[in-house]
Every structure is written in structure tokens, then in C-alpha cells.
Amino acid sequence: MAYRALSEQEAVEYVKALPGLFNEGATLTSKEIGDGNLNLVFDIRDEATGKSVIVKQALPYARVVGESWPLTVDRARIESEALRIQHKFVPELVPQVYHFDQELALTVMENVGDHIIMRKGLIEGNRYPLFAKQIGKFLAHTLFYTSDLGASPFDKKALVGTFLNPELCKITEDLVFTDPYENAPTNDFNPLIQKEVEAIWNNKPLKLEIAKLKYDFLTRAEALLHGDLHTGSIFITPTSMKAIDPEFAYYGPIGFDIGAVIANLLLNFAGQHGLQKDQGERESYREYLLTTVEDVWNEFVSQFVQLWHRHAKERSAHVEGFWQSYVKRLIQDAAGFAGCKILRRVIGLAGVADLNSIEDPQTRAEAERLALAIGEALILGRGNVEESTDITDIVRTVTARFYQEATTV
Amino acid sequence: MAYRALSEQEAVEYVKALPGLFNEGATLTSKEIGDGNLNLVFDIRDEATGKSVIVKQALPYARVVGESWPLTVDRARIESEALRIQHKFVPELVPQVYHFDQELALTVMENVGDHIIMRKGLIEGNRYPLFAKQIGKFLAHTLFYTSDLGASPFDKKALVGTFLNPELCKITEDLVFTDPYENAPTNDFNPLIQKEVEAIWNNKPLKLEIAKLKYDFLTRAEALLHGDLHTGSIFITPTSMKAIDPEFAYYGPIGFDIGAVIANLLLNFAGQHGLQKDQGERESYREYLLTTVEDVWNEFVSQFVQLWHRHAKERSAHVEGFWQSYVKRLIQDAAGFAGCKILRRVIGLAGVADLNSIEDPQTRAEAERLALAIGEALILGRGNVEESTDITDIVRTVTARFYQEATTV
Incomplete structure (x- = not known):
């Protein structure tokens, strides 16, 4: 038909x-x-x-x-x-x-309609104590078994050919890695943050790091990525999680999927500036989000490394010291990609409800400024990231400075 | 039919x-x-x-x-x-x-039968003053225009699909990146260098770097490589050069092709130990080879960067500082891949005439030890390589030590 x-x-x-x-x-x-x-x-x-x-x-x-x-x-x-x-x-x-x-x-x-969209759940202030374990398992298993570590080189190359996906990759290439960092017609941001956005357009060290990350996205065929793993692609209940909508799937850098999850938790973290009115509630929820960021990485890496030790087919994978240097690069990639994904959601075409549902434009602008500062710090600081707490430390430092400056001004 | x-x-x-x-x-x-x-x-x-x-x-x-x-x-x-x-x-x-x-x-x-195989020409002691310019141009143009820098992302992804080439890649994966570094049945080396080969099998820092290089070969889809660019795939006359036999072509790391050319010049450099009997002649020819190694990189990079400035379609390519960090990584990749290609030709299945045509097994073993030492030093030292003279300095240092030790013993 x-x-x-x-x-x-x-x-x-x-x-x-x-x-x-x-x-x-x-x-x-x-x-x-x-x-x-x-x-x-x-x-x-x-x-x-x-x-x-x-x-x-x-x-x-x-x-x-x-x-x-x-x-x-x-x-x-x-x-x-x-x-x-x-x-x-x-x-x-x-x-x-x-x-x-x-x-x-x-x-x-x-039909997973008995679940709700995780982004909505986070905006409502729900907590999902099983999420880190679930998404950590999803990431570890889907990425390991489609990589050169867990798949035969023949199966891997056949999958690369199946998932070239040029049209949807182009959307990511433009909207995540290019347009937000220059004055492009697709951009769509709150006019109140014009100054901060222009500062990003003129930030040469930042743009250099983003160019490198884009090039990694274009060339590093590491594993079959979900490709768009934000909290709107995750359906959830207190006991169950389903990752849906992998239409952006293609062979890319493993850190991209992990970074997407971290970015969307941190976009909600920034949105708490306007979403939660009570300061105690806000701080408590933000602690929950940061702990979740740490747990997502820790769960991923612990399961990924277990699979590596038990099931890696690639002979070189078992060379002493290789997995350690590998996962160190992964977390640095994840931090960098998370930063890009945060910036694009604030500056670029497709915003997120975690920020857009803040009604007062002034308050929203403040939350967006915090998000931009976090994204930028992750991209520029990724070279020093080795553990999940290095990521949350960056977020804590940026956030403390943000509220300090707000008080001073 | x-x-x-x-x-x-x-x-x-x-x-x-x-x-x-x-x-x-x-x-x-x-x-x-x-x-x-x-x-x-x-x-x-x-x-x-x-x-x-x-x-x-x-x-x-x-x-x-x-x-x-x-x-x-x-x-x-x-x-x-x-x-x-x-x-x-x-x-x-x-x-x-x-x-x-x-x-x-x-x-x-x-029919390019009026040319001769370059490996044969080098073994005969011929010099090819145009070679560096020719191969530099070949590398710069074929690699640039098939990369994400010079091709549209749609054309590039289509070419990735055309050149998955799993069977021939597997040969490289095994024979260049895996078998020579363990006691594999495919290995085929001079019994007189058993001790040096075993030292490589037990050299953990070396094996870690080779594992990383193999992983880059498996995952970095940067450009359409020739894939087997040794001096036996190059036909040459004093005025003309033709690169033939690209049956190993696939999307891989750009440094792999450059490293192959450098490796084969250096295999001949090591072979001079047995090929040229007169010390003055030997030193003069070795100087010619090292200058050629430098010129190959310098010609490649100068033409590649010119294409980049004039014809890069990828918007991010023009971000300040990107091409500098890019070519620095390329020369480090090239040094590492060159090292692997040297080691595999001494230890692994397919030897080269530059060494194998040395008739006396003792003399051949000496030349092979020098080749192993050069290969190992390139792999372990690649992190500090920034210019072509850094590569030839490594070769000079290793060679000086080699003859010093020979004299001492």
C-alpha cells in the first residue's frame, strides 16, 4: 500500500x-x-x-x-x-x-501510556529513585553491545550502514552544534538574555570546544546511540521506565547519550529557579537532581565496566589500563555534550518546558542565565572531569556564584 | 555473466x-x-x-x-x-x-606499467625528489574532500555506507593492531629477534597505546582512506607517481594513511643497515629518507590547511584555533599509526622486502631490532609530537642509541 x-x-x-x-x-x-x-x-x-x-x-x-x-x-x-x-x-x-x-x-x-513523560514529572516535582539505575542500565547495555567492545566488527559495521540517518543527524548538527553559537535565523530565545547570548557568540575558547565536540559527533562511530535521549523521550512511573522515540538513532560518540540525560536533569535544575517558589523545597529538589546526575553516571559506568570485563569480545579491550582511560574520556565527552545540549535548549530552536513554563519573563531570564552559565562551565571545564562529582561540583560552583551575584546586584 | x-x-x-x-x-x-x-x-x-x-x-x-x-x-x-x-x-x-x-x-x-614499485626503487637506492609533493597532494586532496570538512554531511554519510568494507578492515584489525602484540599463530618473525618481540608482548604501556590506536581505527570515521598506502601500493618514476590498489579503502582516521607512508619510508631506513654496505652512502640515503618523511608531512599539512581555508564547507571549521588543534592531533595519530605499521611488518604475517631482502639473518635481525625500536618510540612518544622534525628526531635518537649500543657490545 x-x-x-x-x-x-x-x-x-x-x-x-x-x-x-x-x-x-x-x-x-x-x-x-x-x-x-x-x-x-x-x-x-x-x-x-x-x-x-x-x-x-x-x-x-x-x-x-x-x-x-x-x-x-x-x-x-x-x-x-x-x-x-x-x-x-x-x-x-x-x-x-x-x-x-x-x-x-x-x-x-x-502502549506505555500508563507512564508519564519524565520532563512533566520533574516539573511537577516528582522524584524517581529508580531512574538512575534504569537509565544507567539502558545506556550501559545498549551502548556496550552495539560498540566495537561488545559486537563483532562485522555486526557493528552492518549496523553503521543501517543507521546512517543523514537527515536527522543534520538536525542535530545544526540545532545542537552550530546555530545556537552564531546569530542564526533558527535561534529563538528570550530577548531579556540577548547580552548573555551575544557573549556566547563572541566566546572564542567556548566556540573552539564546541567545534571539537561537533567534529566528534560527526566522526566518532562508537555505538548505536538513541540520539535524542532527553526527558521528553523517557516515559516513567515510580517503578518503571521506558526510553522511546529513537528516530535520531545513529552511530556516534557514547558520551552524547549520557550527556543528553545529564543536560536535561540540569535544565530542570536551572528551571527550579522559577518552578519552585519555596527556597527550602527548591534546594532540596536541586539536591535530588544533582544526586541523580551523579547516580546516572555511576550506575552507567559500573554496569558498562562489568559488561566490559565479562563480555568484551574485542581482544584489545582487555589490555591493562584501557578501560580506565576509556571511561575517563567518556565522562569528559558526556560533560561537553551535556553543555551543548543545555545551551541549545536556551538559545536555539527547540526550548524545554522546564524553562518555558516559567511565566514571568524576568524570572525565566534568570533561570536561563543560570542554565547558560552551567552549560558553558561544563564545556570549558570538561578536560578536568574524572568523576561524576566533578560535574556536580561545576554546577554547584556556578550556582553559588549566580546567587551571590544576584544578591550583590 | x-x-x-x-x-x-x-x-x-x-x-x-x-x-x-x-x-x-x-x-x-x-x-x-x-x-x-x-x-x-x-x-x-x-x-x-x-x-x-x-x-x-x-x-x-x-x-x-x-x-x-x-x-x-x-x-x-x-x-x-x-x-x-x-x-x-x-x-x-x-x-x-x-x-x-x-x-x-x-x-x-x-596501465601505469611504465612506473616501478616505489619499494623496489627505494631498495635500489633511487631518490624521488618530487615524491613528497605528490603524495602530500594525494593525501591532502583525497582526505580533505571526503571528510566532514570538505564534503556535505549527506555525501559523507553515503560514502561511509559505500565503504564499510568489513572483511578487509578485519585483516587490518588483526594483522596491524592485534596479532603482532601477542603470541599469535599468524606471526612470522626472524627467530633471532625472539627476545625483542617478547619484550614488546610484555610492554604494558606500549600495548595500552596500541589498543587506543586500534580503537581509533575502529571508530574514527574521518575520511575515505586508501587504507593500505605502503610503498608497494605506490608506482613511481622520477617525474610521476600513481597510488594504486585501494581495496582496503574505508572511512577511518586520517592519520592512518599518513602514518602508512611514513612507516614505509622508515622501514627502508632500518633496512639500510643491511642494504647499503658503504657507511657514507647509508648515512646519505638515510638523510634523504628522513628529509622525505618531514617533507611528506609538511606538504600534506600545507596543502590540507590551504584546502581547509579555501574550501571547508563545514561552518565550525572556521572557528578560531580549530585547524591548529586538528592538525596537531593528526600528526600525533600519524606517528602512532606509523609505529604500529612498522612493528607489524617485523613481527606479523606480511613482511617487507626492505628488510626481508637482507640475506644474512644476523644482519637482518639487527635491522629488524632498529625497526622495532623506532616503531615503539613513535607509539610511546607520539603525545609530544607537534612537527615533522619531532618524528625524525625520535628516529635519530633511537638510531644513535642503536649504533652506540652496538659499539659498546
Whole structure:
């Protein structure tokens, strides 16, 4: 069947024709629950049994803040194949794919609608004590087993070819690594921080480090990344976590995925300036966030190194001292990529609700200034990072200076 | 036509059927001039006009020192496509491809038989004053224009997919980066250097650096490499140079190709211990080789940086300070890869005539010890290399110590 966007009713018919998903003769309801900017997302449900699936169909364009541009529906293939691979390694942390249709750019998958979007949960002030363990496992397993450490060189190279993903990579290349650091038309920031943004555009040491990070993103084919692992791609409950939407999946530097998680925790940290009104509450929640940043890295590295010792196929991996120098580079990469991801969310095209939901523009500008200072410090300071507390120390130092200056002024 | 190895006569018939190569009714001679270990190579010639072409056909196996193993004929596709791309950038330095046949794994190309193999020329003591300029240009243009600096991200990613080349990469991964550094069955070295080889197997800091270099080879998709740029893949005359045989082409670290050229000049440098009997001649030729090593890097970097300033499409490339930090990393990579390529030629499966043609085993062992010492020093010292003279200084220091110790003993 040639590509066309399905209606709610057509989505039901499509699913009914697939064997093994619903009982014969079941009455199914269908509701389009996507935001319509990139994909159609149908929640298909048998009210009698409570069983449900998601049908996700890629649209041949992307819409962001009013702009619309064509975008390959091949991203549906990328997403469904990445989900399948990730699900193989960490089945409890990734929705199961039941069916993929190349022509319709359509995936039928497990419905994780009983979870909420983690970004929303953090904005509401929820705590997720299991999250660090869950995401640490997700990162360690999906990255290790698709890297040259855990995969055969033949399997790895075949996967590189499957996930070249040039169009979605270009979005990251432009929006994360290029446009925010010059006066580009895609930028979209609070006019009250014009001065701070211009200071970044003129910060030569910072731009040099970002150029190096971009080049690493372009060339370091280390592992199959999720590619867009922000807190809006993580569905969560107090006991369960699911990483979704890997349409940006491609072979890139491992630190990029880890940095994305850290960046989004820190964007919420900055947003607390306007989200939590009570100072005690704010400080307590920020402590929770910083501890989570530390735990995410610590969980990742402990599980990654265990996999390395037990399952690394690559003979050179077992050379004395190699894993230590490897993970040191990873945390430095993660700090640098986290910094870029923070800056782009403040300056560039796609903001985050952690900051954008602060209603008062003045207060929002303050939170954004803090975010920029944290992002910049992570990028410039990454060369000295060796442990997770080095990252949180940078954040603490920047934050203390921020409030000190606010008091002085 | 299904794959089958051609006879001399069939090669003539094949070429006659191609339009535009020879005059109608021409009388063609055909001679198989390959070594039969990997490929059939037919020299097809019209004696009346002097016009000739090469027909190169991949065999479905590889034979090295008596061993034979199956090897994909897809390498003929890799080779012909790489030749075409390289020819586009530096037409005077690469044989022109006239025709490629996927089924027969066969390429019809320009005959460069009026050139000689550079390794042979060096062993005979010839000097090639234009070589550094020629290979510098070859490296600068082919690597720049296929990198993220000189190619669009879409073209680059498509080329990555075209040149995954897992089977031939595996040969490099094993024979350059793994087997020589442990007691592997593929190794093949002079029994007289057993002690020095074992010292390398037990040298932990060295093995750590080699593991890092291997990981860079596996993951750093910087540019379309030739992949096997030793002096046996370079055809030369006093006025012309052609780089041939890019069947190992794939996306890897730029320093790997540069390091291959440097390594092979230095293998000849070590071989001079047995090749040139007269000490004055030997020292003079070694000076020529070291100057060539310096010139190769200097020519490469000067042309590469010119292309960068004039033609880099990547916006981040023009950030202040980026090209300087980039080329500094390149020369350090080149030094490290050169070291690995030297060690593998002494310890591993495929030796080089620069050393193997030294008849007296004792003298050969001395030359091999010098080569090992140079390779090791380049790998361990690469972190301090910033200019081409830093590389030749390492070689000079190691060589001086080598002859001093020889005198003392």
C-alpha cells in the first residue's frame, strides 16, 4: 500500500488485520494522541480486555514553532529498528515493537501510556529513585553491545550502514552544534538574555570546544546511540521506565547519550529557579537532581565496566589500563555534550518546558542565565572531569556564584 | 555473466567488446602479470599503437605465505569506486578506471606499467625528489574532500555506507593492531629477534597505546582512506607517481594513511643497515629518507590547511584555533599509526622486502631490532609530537642509541 496518512478508523482496520494482537471480533477504539508536528500516534484499545497498542506513523514533514519542512519518513524504519535492537538488550526499558510497515512508515508497538513523560514529572516535582539505575542500565547495555567492545566488527559495521540517518543527524548538527553559537535565523530565545547570548557568540575558547565536540559527533562511530535521549523521550512511573522515540538513532560518540540525560536533569535544575517558589523545597529538589546526575553516571559506568570485563569480545579491550582511560574520556565527552545540549535548549530552536513554563519573563531570564552559565562551565571545564562529582561540583560552583551575584546586584 | 576467473585470451575478448578502448580490428596481446595471490592482473596491449590497459580481476581467496583463505570479491567494487573518487580529486596521481564489472569483480584501468614499485626503487637506492609533493597532494586532496570538512554531511554519510568494507578492515584489525602484540599463530618473525618481540608482548604501556590506536581505527570515521598506502601500493618514476590498489579503502582516521607512508619510508631506513654496505652512502640515503618523511608531512599539512581555508564547507571549521588543534592531533595519530605499521611488518604475517631482502639473518635481525625500536618510540612518544622534525628526531635518537649500543657490545 502506497504511503498515506491514516485516519483513526483506518488505524483500527490496519491493526485488526494483524494476527495475534487482539481477539477476533474485538471492538476497538482509536484515538490520535500525537501533537501532529512529526507523527500520528494512535492509541488503539480493546475496552473489554483493557489491552491496547500504539500505532505510530511518521508524517513526511516536521513542524516546529509554525515552521514546516519536509522530513524523510525513513525515520520510522530507523526508529522501529532501533527499538527492536534496544529491546533485545533491555526488554523492560524499551517498548516492544509488534510490527513495522515500511511503505506506510508505521510501527505498531507496546502502549506505555500508563507512564508519564519524565520532563512533566520533574516539573511537577516528582522524584524517581529508580531512574538512575534504569537509565544507567539502558545506556550501559545498549551502548556496550552495539560498540566495537561488545559486537563483532562485522555486526557493528552492518549496523553503521543501517543507521546512517543523514537527515536527522543534520538536525542535530545544526540545532545542537552550530546555530545556537552564531546569530542564526533558527535561534529563538528570550530577548531579556540577548547580552548573555551575544557573549556566547563572541566566546572564542567556548566556540573552539564546541567545534571539537561537533567534529566528534560527526566522526566518532562508537555505538548505536538513541540520539535524542532527553526527558521528553523517557516515559516513567515510580517503578518503571521506558526510553522511546529513537528516530535520531545513529552511530556516534557514547558520551552524547549520557550527556543528553545529564543536560536535561540540569535544565530542570536551572528551571527550579522559577518552578519552585519555596527556597527550602527548591534546594532540596536541586539536591535530588544533582544526586541523580551523579547516580546516572555511576550506575552507567559500573554496569558498562562489568559488561566490559565479562563480555568484551574485542581482544584489545582487555589490555591493562584501557578501560580506565576509556571511561575517563567518556565522562569528559558526556560533560561537553551535556553543555551543548543545555545551551541549545536556551538559545536555539527547540526550548524545554522546564524553562518555558516559567511565566514571568524576568524570572525565566534568570533561570536561563543560570542554565547558560552551567552549560558553558561544563564545556570549558570538561578536560578536568574524572568523576561524576566533578560535574556536580561545576554546577554547584556556578550556582553559588549566580546567587551571590544576584544578591550583590 | 556469472563469476569465473578469466584466461589471458578471455581477458582480450572482454576488452575488445568494450567500446572506445582500442581500434576496431586491433591485434591485442595479453599477459597475466599478477602474483596470483589475490588477483589476476592482465596487461593487454596493442603492439601496433603501443596503447595498453590493465584488466584486474579479484580472486575469491587470498594466499599469503602458503596459507589460503576465502576473501570477498566485493573488494573489486571497493577498489574501483575508490580509484574513481581519488581520480576525481587528483587525476594525475591515480590510474583512470575505464570500466568496472561487478559480476566478474573486474576493473579495466589505465596501465601505469611504465612506473616501478616505489619499494623496489627505494631498495635500489633511487631518490624521488618530487615524491613528497605528490603524495602530500594525494593525501591532502583525497582526505580533505571526503571528510566532514570538505564534503556535505549527506555525501559523507553515503560514502561511509559505500565503504564499510568489513572483511578487509578485519585483516587490518588483526594483522596491524592485534596479532603482532601477542603470541599469535599468524606471526612470522626472524627467530633471532625472539627476545625483542617478547619484550614488546610484555610492554604494558606500549600495548595500552596500541589498543587506543586500534580503537581509533575502529571508530574514527574521518575520511575515505586508501587504507593500505605502503610503498608497494605506490608506482613511481622520477617525474610521476600513481597510488594504486585501494581495496582496503574505508572511512577511518586520517592519520592512518599518513602514518602508512611514513612507516614505509622508515622501514627502508632500518633496512639500510643491511642494504647499503658503504657507511657514507647509508648515512646519505638515510638523510634523504628522513628529509622525505618531514617533507611528506609538511606538504600534506600545507596543502590540507590551504584546502581547509579555501574550501571547508563545514561552518565550525572556521572557528578560531580549530585547524591548529586538528592538525596537531593528526600528526600525533600519524606517528602512532606509523609505529604500529612498522612493528607489524617485523613481527606479523606480511613482511617487507626492505628488510626481508637482507640475506644474512644476523644482519637482518639487527635491522629488524632498529625497526622495532623506532616503531615503539613513535607509539610511546607520539603525545609530544607537534612537527615533522619531532618524528625524525625520535628516529635519530633511537638510531644513535642503536649504533652506540652496538659499539659498546
